[in-house]
Amino acid sequence: MQQTAISVEHITKTYGTFKAVDDLSFEVYPGEIFAMLGPNGAGKSTTIRMILDILRPDVGNISIFGEKINEALKHRIGYLPEERGLYREVPVIEVMTYLGSLKGLTRPEAKKRAMRLLEQLELGDKAKKKVKEFSKGMQQKVQFAVTIIHEPDLIIVDEPFSGLDPVNTQLIKGMVKDLKQKGTAIVMSSHEMFQVEEMADRLLMVNRGKLALYGGVDEVRRRYAIHGIIVEGTGDWSLLNGVEKVEPATNSRNGILIHLDPATSTDTILTEISSNSAYHITKFEQAVPSLNDIFITVAGERPEDIEAEHKQKVSVNV
C-alpha cells in the first residue's frame, strides 16, 4: 500500500457556532498534484493551517508521511501561504539564505540553492537587490523559491499564481510539474478553479467546510460529462437534428453549448453542420464541463455567490 503524504481523517474545526471545516477526510500521495478547490471562505486555509499544525482540529486526525506532525517533519514541508511576504529591506539572497537555514540547510548550502533557484527564475542578476526593489510578480517568484529551497517532499501552495503574469505563471507551473516528476506531493489551493484544474491529478472540492467532491480530475469530469458540443459561428443551432437544448457556454466567450440527444454523435452533428450552407462555424469542440460548472452542479449555488456572502460576513465581524 502506497504511503500517504497527507492523511486527513474526519477533521472538524469550529469557531464558536461556525463550523469552518466539517468532517473532512482526504489523502494526498507523493508524486501527485492535488488541488484543493472552493470559493473564499470554504475552509481551505483552515484545513491547510490544521495540516501545518498552526491550528488544531477539534475532532479528527491528521498525519504527514504516516506520522503526527513534529519538528523534523516540518523540514520536509514547503509552505506558500496565501498571506505572504518577505523582509523588504534585505537583499533577496540574504532572505532566501536565512529562510533556507531555518529549514535545516547550512548557510552555504542555502545560499548555493538560493542562487540556483534565482537563476532558474530568471532573477540571478538581481540576487543582491533588496526585496522592496522587486515588482510584485518577482517577489511572488522569490516566495515560491523560498517554499522549495530545502527540496521538501511535500509542498502546500495557497493561491500560487495570484499576482503572476501569464509568462511567470507558466514558469512556475513548469517548476511545479518538475517537482511532481521528482516525486514531491503537491497540494495547490485556489478559489480560481480554472488556474489549477489543468495541472491537478486529483482534487478536493470544499463548500462551506464540507467535502463537495473528491477524486481524480478526469474521473470527476467524466462523472459530470455533458453529451454535447461547443460551437462558435452563425446559424440557428436549435434547428439541427438531434439537438435537445441550446444555451450559452459558460467557459467560452462567444460559444454556444449544444446538448445532443443520446442517439446523436458528435460526428453526425459535425457532418450536418458542414453540409448545410445556413451554418458557418469558426470553432467546434467536445463539451467538457469546467470545474466551476461541476461545482455549481454539486453545490447548487455559484462559487461567486458564496464568496460574496462570505465577504459580507467577514466585514460584519470586523
Next chain:
Amino acid sequence: MSKILQIARREYNYNIRKPSFLFAAFGTPLIIIGLWVLLFAFSGNTTERPAFSRVGMIDTVGIINPDVAVDNISFEIIPYTDEASASADLDTEQIEAYFVLPEGFKTSGILPIYAYKELPNDFQYSIRRLILANISAEAGVTMPLDRILNPFNEINVQILDSGRTVNDAGIVFTFLAPFFFSLLFWISMQTTGNFLMNGLVEEKKNRIIEILVTTTTPTQLLMGKILGLGLLGLTQIGLWLGAALLALTVGPKIEFLSGLGNVQLPLELITAGFLFFGLGYLFNAGLLAGVGVLAGNEQQSNQYSAFILLPGYLPPIFLIGEFISNSNGSTATLLSMIPITAPFSMVMRIGFGAVPPEQIVISLGILLVSTIIVSWAAGKVFRWGLLLYGKKIRIPELLRVVTSRKVTYATSATLSESGKGAE
C-alpha cells in the same frame, strides 16, 4: 537550538546595520563626549588680563596697618590721603587703579574701585588678602592667612563599606558617573526593546510571520529575537564602555579635562550594571514581545514601548536628589526593589554609596522571579497573537489568554467567530 541561533544571528546582523542603531551606538557617546569637551573648553576659557603694577589706596577708616606683612599681592600699593590726588595720579597713569575704604566700610563692606582699564583676574583676590590680613592682625588671630581664606583645601569622601575614596575634584563626576552609566544601559535596553517590537510589527505587516510559524516554534522565535537583540545591546554597551575608557585614559592628559582623572567606574558598579540591566532587559523584552505582537503598526508599537519603558526610568530620574542625598533612604530602597525601576535605581544606588548586600540579593531575586513570570505570560500572549492582524485586543481577553492552560495561535477567524484561541 540551531534555529534560535539562526534567528539571533539574523536579528543581530539586520539591526546592527540600521541607521537608528548606528546613531545610538556611535552618535550618543560622541554627543556626550562632545558636550563634555565643549563644557570644559568654555568653562576654562577665561581671558588672562594684564596685571597692574601700582594701585592706589585711600584708607579713611584706618584698617590697613603698613607694618602688617601680606604676601601674594600682585601689585604695589600706594597709600593716598585723599581721593583727589589719587585721581590725579590715575589720570596721569602714575597708578593703574585706586580703591577707597570709605566711612562705614566695616559694616557696609562697600569698596569703591576706580580704573580706566579692566581689572586683572587676581585683583580682587589681592585686595581680599590685604584687608583680611589686616583685620585678623588687629583681632590678634594667628591662624595662617590661607586657612582663613579657605578653611579646607580638599574633601576626601570615604564611601563606607565600598572601599572607595572620592576627592574634591572628582565628587561631581562621582555622582554623575553612575547616573550616566545607568542612563546608557537604559538607552541600550530601550533601543533593543524598540527593535524587538518594530521587528515583530514588520514581520506581521509583511506576513513573513506566516512562513516563520511553520518553520519554527513561537518559543524559538521569541528566544532567538531576545538573544540576538540582547547581544546587540551588549555590543552597544561595549562600544560605550570602550569610549568611556578612552575618555578616562586620554582625558586627564588634556588640561581642561583633567577632572576626568578623578572619575571612578568601580568593578562592582559595572558588574551590577550588567546583572541588573541584563535581567531588566529580559524582563522588558518579555513585556515588549507580549505587547508588541499585538501592535498593528510601528506607531502603535512605539506608543506601547514608551508606555512600558518610561515607568522604568522616570521615577529614578525625577527623584535623583533622593538618591544623592540618601541613597539608602526609603524612596531609593523601594524603587530599587520594584522590578520595573530596579535596574536603574539599584545601579545608581550602588554608584552613589554602599548598599547593604542583602538588599542587592533581594532586589536581584525579585527581578529574577518577575522575569520568569513575565516571560511565561508573554510566551502565551506571543503565541496567541502571532497571526492576529489589526485586531483590537481587550485586557480581559489578554488575562484569559495568560490564565489559560493551553494556548494556540489565534486568527482573525477564531476571534471574530468566538473570541477563542485559548482553552
